Amino acid sequence: MYALNYVKAKSVQEAAEFLAANPEAKLLAGGMTLLPTLKQRLARPTHLVDIAGLPELRRIEAKGGRLVVGAGMKHHEVATSAVVKKAIPALAGLAGEIGDPQVRNQGTIGGSVANNDPAADYPAAVLGLGATVVTTKREIAADDYFQGLFTTALGEGEIVVRVEFPLPKKAAYCKFHHPASGYAVAGVFIAQTAGGVRVAVTGAGPGVFRWSAAEAALAKGLKPAALESAKLDASGLNSDIHADREYRANLVRVMAKRALAKLSGKK
Amino acid sequence: MAKVTIKVNGTNQTRAVEDRTLLVNFLRDELGLTGTHVGCDTSQCGCCTVHVNGRAVKSCTLLAAQANGAEVLTIEGMAKKGKLHPIQQAFSECHGLQCGFCTPGMIMATAGLLKDNANPTEEQIYKGLEGNLCRCTGYINIVKAVKRSAKLLRGKAR
Ligand SMILES: Cc1cc2nc3c(=O)[nH]c(=O)nc-3n(C[C@H](O)[C@H](O)[C@H](O)COP(=O)(O)OP(=O)(O)OC[C@H]3O[C@@H](n4cnc5c(N)ncnc54)[C@H](O)[C@@H]3O)c2cc1C
Numbered sequence: 386m387y388a389l390n391y392v393k394a395k396s397v398q399e400a401a402e403f404l405a406a407n408p409e410a411k412l413l414a415g416g417m418t419l420l421p422t423l424k425q426r427l428a429r430p431t432h433l434v435d436i437a438g439l440p441e442l443r444r445i446e447a448k449g450g451r452l453v454v455g456a457g458m459k460h461h462e463v464a465t466s467a468v469v470k471k472a473i474p475a476l477a478g479l480a481g482e483i484g485d486p487q488v489r490n491q492g493t494i495g496g497s498v499a500n501n502d503p504a505a506d507y508p509a510a511v512l513g514l515g516a517t518v519v520t521t522k523r524e525i526a527a528d529d530y531f532q533g534l535f536t537t538a539l540g541e542g543e544i545v546v547r548v549e550f551p552l553p554k555k556a557a558y559c560k561f562h563h564p565a566s567g568y569a570v571a572g573v574f575i576a577q578t579a580g581g582v583r584v585a586v587t588g589a590g591p592g593v594f595r596w597s598a599a600e601a602a603l604a605k606g607l608k609p610a611a612l613e614s615a616k617l618d619a620s621g622l623n624s625d626i627h628a629d630r631e632y633r634a635n636l637v638r639v640m641a642k643r644a645l646a647k648l649s650g651k652k
Numbered sequence: 653m654a655k656v657t658i659k660v661n662g663t664n665q666t667r668a669v670e671d672r673t674l675l676v677n678f679l680r681d682e683l684g685l686t687g688t689h690v691g692c693d694t695s696q697c698g699c700c701t702v703h704v705n706g707r708a709v710k711s712c713t714l715l716a717a718q719a720n721g722a723e724v725l726t727i728e729g730m731a732k733k734g735k736l737h738p739i740q741q742a743f744s745e746c747h748g749l750q751c752g753f754c755t756p757g758m759i760m761a762t763a764g765l766l767k768d769n770a771n772p773t774e775e776q777i778y779k780g781l782e783g784n785l786c787r788c789t790g791y792i793n794i795v796k797a798v799k800r801s802a803k804l805l806r807g808k809a810r
Pocket residue numbers: 411412413414415416417418419420421456482483484485488491492493494495496497499500502504505506507543544545546566567568569695696
């Protein structure tokens with residue numbers, strides 16, 4: 386790791402002002418992605434601005450048909466929160482399947498959503514549930530927020546404050562996790578929402594995406610057979626030593642069927 | 653430089669360290685607590701597991717400055733008055749180690765797991781130790797040791 390300056394922010398506003406004044410500074414939340422990156426000297430920020438633990442980022446609340454999760458909430462806290470388990474059990478389950486216990490004790494939803502790793506779990510829930518990412522500058526709909534490989538709609542110095550999830554009628558997530566890292570080789574989040582069925586896929590492509598053919602097929606009824614024939618073009622999917630694109634396409638279908646089975650089995 | 657005060661195994665320790673200093677280096681190099689190991693330095697192996705404010709974390713992936721003001725428990729803080737902690741005793745009795753390099757991390761991860769779940773199933777033990785790698789044992793005896801730890805700890809509680 387190159388030498389850098391550590392700064393503990395006292396508020397989100399102070400962090401935002403610091404970022405505006407220091408263009409080479411970077412936010413630090415759980416550090417579970419950023420610190421490994423810095424150790425590899427893949428980035429050279431002048432400052433790390435620590436926002437972990439800021440009270441403004443540490444809310445979990447269900448009200449008015451929405452579940453609000455502050456950006457600073459750790460995976461373990463979301464996984465075990467009684468409020469999340471009651472409002473969107475699939476989200477609690479997803480958080481509990483991220484990485485390993487030590488990672489879940491440090492990593493945050495804000496860091497995960499800001500980083501947008503193509504194999505990360507939270508993006509599937511945020512997109513699958515049609516959530517809203519609330520930042521220091523604006524509110525961004527999930528459909529506009531995720532823009533492919535490690536890319537989001539976030540601008541320079543923009544901080545994710547919270548994610549607001551509209552409560553679905555039902556939702557389920559299923560992932561085939563990489564046995565070493567825990568990341569999704571393919572993960573599928575299915576939600577029955579007020580606006581129809583949404584199917585979000587992570588791990589398989591260069592970034593999280595909605596599988597529109599599956600959504601259209603499931604709109605006619607939540608039947609596994611509908612997924613059998615839903616078109617999925619493998620040519621745009623990831624191919625690597627872990628899984629080639631055809632295998633990943635098949636995994637997506639299998640994970641979708643399993644998620645659907647979960648969805649139909651229990652709420 | 654960052655002035656950092658961390659309560660390690662019950663004692664406040666203040667040092668001025670470079671901002672980029674990792675918690676594991678603070679423990680090993682500044683305090684001489686070399687029981688916390690660095691196996692991979694890439695957040696994978698869990699050999700560096702310690703508890704920060706009661707939760708198990710990988711100390712190679714946390715700056716000492718991030719732990720400023722926190723309470724840290726390391727393997728050196730487990731035994732009390734020369735008596736092994738029940739988890740240490742169980743690892744010894746069940747031969748839950750061979751070279752022992754992963755053991756401090758395994759024990760701290762086990763302590764974290766048993767705090768959340770006093771009587772885990774075998775499946776839950778596998779999941780609970782997902783963040784820890786052992787190159788020697790094949791895990792069989794580690795899982796036995798965790799089961800025995802749970803028993804000893806529950807017995808003690810009763
Ligand atoms: C061994 C291991 C296994 C893992 N397995 C999985 C897995 O199975 N699934 C999975 O999804 N993830 C996995 N992860 C990643 C983990 O979930 C991270 O916690 C997460 O990706 C980043 O969150 P963080 O709080 O640690 O962010 P940090 O590492 O602190 O930050 C990540 C990036 O986001 C930026 N950032 C942080 N917070 C904000 C904010 N509020 N607003 C704007 N930008 C922000 C930072 O500047 C940085 O660029 C794994 C990580 C490790 C080390």
